[in-house]
Amino acid sequence: MRVSSLNKFAALCLAAVLAAGLTRPAFAQLGQVETVARQMILIDADTDTVIFEKNADELMPPSSMSKLMTAFMVFEQLAAGKLRLDDMLPVSEKAWRIQGSKMFVPLGGRVKVEDLLRGVIIQSGNDACVVLAEGVAGTEERFAEMMTDRARALGLKNSTFRNASGWPDPQHLTTARDLAILAKQLIRHFPQYYHFYSEKEFTYGVDQVTRKPITQGNRNPLLYKDIGADGLKTGHTDAAGYGLTASAKRSDRRLILVVNGLKSMNERSRESERLLELGFSQFDNYKLFSAGAVVDEADIWLGDAARIPLIIDRNVTLTLPRQTKNNVKVTVSYDNPIPAPVVKGTPVATLTVAGKDGPLLELPLVAGADVQQLGFTGRISAAVGYLLWGAKKQ
Numbered sequence: 100m101r102v103s104s105l106n107k108f109a110a111l112c113l114a115a116v117l118a119a120g121l122t123r124p125a126f127a128q129l130g131q132v133e134t135v136a137r138q139m140i141l142i143d144a145d146t147d148t149v150i151f152e153k154n155a156d157e158l159m160p161p162s163s164m165s166k167l168m169t170a171f172m173v174f175e176q177l178a179a180g181k182l183r184l185d186d187m188l189p190v191s192e193k194a195w196r197i198q199g200s201k202m203f204v205p206l207g208g209r210v211k212v213e214d215l216l217r218g219v220i221i222q223s224g225n226d227a228c229v230v231l232a233e234g235v236a237g238t239e240e241r242f243a244e245m246m247t248d249r250a251r252a253l254g255l256k257n258s259t260f261r262n263a264s265g266w267p268d269p270q271h272l273t274t275a276r277d278l279a280i281l282a283k284q285l286i287r288h289f290p291q292y293y294h295f296y297s298e299k300e301f302t303y304g305v306d307q308v309t310r311k312p313i314t315q316g317n318r319n320p321l322l323y324k325d326i327g328a329d330g331l332k333t334g335h336t337d338a339a340g341y342g343l344t345a346s347a348k349r350s351d352r353r354l355i356l357v358v359n360g361l362k363s364m365n366e367r368s369r370e371s372e373r374l375l376e377l378g379f380s381q382f383d384n385y386k387l388f389s390a391g392a393v394v395d396e397a398d399i400w401l402g403d404a405a406r407i408p409l410i411i412d413r414n415v416t417l418t419l420p421r422q423t424k425n426n427v428k429v430t431v432s433y434d435n436p437i438p439a440p441v442v443k444g445t446p447v448a449t450l451t452v453a454g455k456d457g458p459l460l461e462l463p464l465v466a467g468a469d470v471q472q473l474g475f476t477g478r479i480s481a482a483v484g485y486l487l488w489g490a491k492k493q
Contacts, residue, residue, distance in 0.1 A: 132374070137359055150382055158274060162265045165334070167282060168260060174289040190207060199225045202226050222315040296329060296346075298317060321343075330346045339360065340360040387417055392411050400437060400438045401438065402473060407447075431451075431464065432451060437466075445465060448463070
């Protein structure tokens with residue numbers, strides 16, 4: 100068995116591979132922070148690294164953050180050609196009568212899908228949610244069932260939706276982690292519609308008293324701060340407290356934050372900004388390997404080549420604390436020499452990351468070339484030479 104160490108930079112970067120989600124789909128926490136939020140998670144959207152979390156898998160009422168799932172369902176309908184932005188959907192009495200935040204759709208009228216989406220996203224209109232749900236599924240109840248089924252398929256393992264708006268229901272529950280996953284999926288799959296989330300106001304309808312157009316501002320407080328925020332959705336009920344699923348982008352790096360259980364709009368605004376700022380200022384992304392990079396070389400036993408490159412078969416970009424110390428050991432191990440024949444792409448070595456408490460992670464390295472076995476005479480000659488002088492260096 101041969102074991103070789105990688106350089107210091109590799110050791111620093113690979114310490115966070117586990118957090119980057121390369122070996123499992125779940126997120127692993129990278130840092131620690133105190134927060135007044137009841138539930139919270141902050142992830143790097145590119146590496147899936149969890150920077151901070153608190154009670155991220157605790158069931159909680161999502162309130163109007165549920166509307167992310169409602170919009171996701173409608174975006175899928177649009178992408179599949181089953182709906183168009185200029186389609187007109189009818190307003191039922193149920194949609195018109197629903198309480199809470201409203202877009203003020205007209206009873207018996209018809210509203211464009213594009214306007215309804217803005218009503219959901221910008222104005223947090225419960226009435227717009229019901230119109231869209233009934234337009235897609237016939238009833239809001241059926242739409243909620245579809246939301247739950249689709250959420251589970253997306254990896255939201257702990258989410259159950261009972262309505263389209265987030266109206267309080269004891270069985271209408273999700274987690275901060277699920278909302279972070281949903282936000283990432285929405286941003287990734289529907290860039291053509293994501294701009295709705297950064298729009299700061301929307302005008303729809305006429306006030307029946309003043310006869311003036313009704314303009315409502317986006318409830319996301321981070322859109323009004325110069326911090327790179329471009330989405331997504333606030334929420335509030337008495338049971339849930341004040342919540343926000345947010346995303347911000349600086350240069351090529353995007354963070355996604357979910358907070359819930361805050362005591363006021365001001366606290367939600369301040370704490371969300373603080374956590375995002377910590378994520379951007381104290382952590383950064385480092386590209387260690389591109390897919391196909393040579394990590395090391397291995398000796399070959401009785402092959403038509405003396406050595407073979409060991410290849411990482413994936414891109415490795417890692418989120419790390421900027422002040423990370425070199426407290427891990429990174430090694431490459433394999434049976435030395437590797438016996439021929441070897442097929443290109445076959446796992447032949449292991450990259451291991453170990454901390455002070457033992458192994459953290461293992462990643463496979465694959466053969467970078469085909470190596471044929473020598474003929475009988477060649478094998479005898481090579482074996483004698485190897486025993487006398489060791490592997491040839493080419």
